[in-house]
Amino acid sequence: MIKARSIVKDYNGFHALDGASFERDDTGIFGIIGHNGAGKTTLLKIMSGLIAPTSGELEIGGIDVIKNPDALKERLGYLPEESRLYETMNVKGYLSFFGEIYGLSPDKIKERSDTLLDRLNLDAGNKKLGELSKGMKRKVAIARSLIHDPSFLVYDEPTSGLDPMTSRYISEFLMSMKKENKKTILLSAHNLYQVEEVCDQIMILQRGRIVALGSMDELRDEYGSISYSVEFMADDVKEFEECMDHYDRVGDVYLGTVTDIESLNMLTERITSSGGRVKKIESHYPSLEDMLVQIGD
Numbered sequence: 001m002i003k004a005r006s007i008v009k010d011y012n013g014f015h016a017l018d019g020a021s022f023e024r025d026d027t028g029i030f031g032i033i034g035h036n037g038a039g040k041t042t043l044l045k046i047m048s049g050l051i052a053p054t055s056g057e058l059e060i061g062g063i064d065v066i067k068n069p070d071a072l073k074e075r076l077g078y079l080p081e082e083s084r085l086y087e088t089m090n091v092k093g094y095l096s097f098f099g100e101i102y103g104l105s106p107d108k109i110k111e112r113s114d115t116l117l118d119r120l121n122l123d124a125g126n127k128k129l130g131e132l133s134k135g136m137k138r139k140v141a142i143a144r145s146l147i148h149d150p151s152f153l154v155y156d157e158p159t160s161g162l163d164p165m166t167s168r169y170i171s172e173f174l175m176s177m178k179k180e181n182k183k184t185i186l187l188s189a190h191n192l193y194q195v196e197e198v199c200d201q202i203m204i205l206q207r208g209r210i211v212a213l214g215s216m217d218e219l220r221d222e223y224g225s226i227s228y229s230v231e232f233m234a235d236d237v238k239e240f241e242e243c244m245d246h247y248d249r250v251g252d253v254y255l256g257t258v259t260d261i262e263s264l265n266m267l268t269e270r271i272t273s274s275g276g277r278v279k280k281i282e283s284h285y286p287s288l289e290d291m292l293v294q295i296g297d
């Protein structure tokens with residue numbers, strides 16, 4: 001269970017977090033989104049025990065993270081927004097170095113490194129970290145965060161700046177870890193499509209405050225409304241234009257939008273009764289991007 005109560009973080013009087021309170025089961029993938037400067041990194045660092053809040057209470061899996069941040073370390077895999085890797089080390093040397101810090105035996109380090117590099121599809125040979133591509137470096141940082149097999153992962157922008165293929169690979173990797181290893185994953189991302197796809201729960205932060213929290217379905221219920229687009233042909237659109245929120249014409253075809261099912265039924269009935277023809281109806285669910293735009297910054 002994650003329990004956060006009235007978390008405030010001030011930087012010289014500026015509220016980076018302004019009383020964040022929430023409770024969640026510590027299972028699944030939990031995404032934190034919000035505009036630049038909303039407080040995502042600050043919240044992730046507090047939840048990792050890396051910085052202390054100015055005030056508030058935080059308990060993760062029975063650990064009081066504020067009073068006893070060190071108790072979380074063994075269970076925590078933290079991926080910062082930008083990881084500084086030791087440029088002159090090779091991948092295996094780097095993972096061994098961190099494995100030793102966590103007190104793993106050489107055999108265990110080898111087993112964990114081999115598994116992780118295989119799962120992440122990362123074969124860097126003997127290249128030095130400074131010679132790797134951005135995507136490979138991100139995978140190394142992810143492997144490092146997992147070397148001690150932690151159960152609680154905090155990932156700040158795991159796929160930022162990566163190409164779509166590598167991002168997709170990492171998304172799938174996160175989903176498989178959740179499923180197979182029952183890990184709890186907390187992540188922040190600007191890639192809203194990725195958040196929609198992988199996260200079970202989503203928090204929207206706005207200027208240090210939580211403005212929404214729930215599953216994608218719950219957020220849609222609260223912030224979005226479904227809309228329907230109707231592609232049709234008709235001789236005289238004036239007869240039913242009041243049924244639509246708006247419409248456009250492209251050649252012989254009209255594209256009308258309505259936002260409730262009654263209007264949709266009325267529109268299709270009037271199109272057909274006036275001799276027109278409905279070609280296609282599509283429903284559109286609001287995306288996280290639509291919601292963020294609606295919430296504003």
Ligand SMILES: Nc1ncnc2c1ncn2[C@@H]1O[C@H](COP(=O)(O)OP(=O)(O)OP(=O)(O)O)[C@@H](O)[C@H]1O
Binds near residue numbers: 037041042043
């Ligand atoms: N060490 C610091 N000293 C002063 N202000 C800080 C510090 N760290 C963060 N802030 C401020 O706190 C606010 C929240 O920053 P934070 O990095 O948590 O936002 P974010 O949502 O992660 O942003 P981004 O999406 O751009 O990474 C910002 O206004 C930032 O300037």
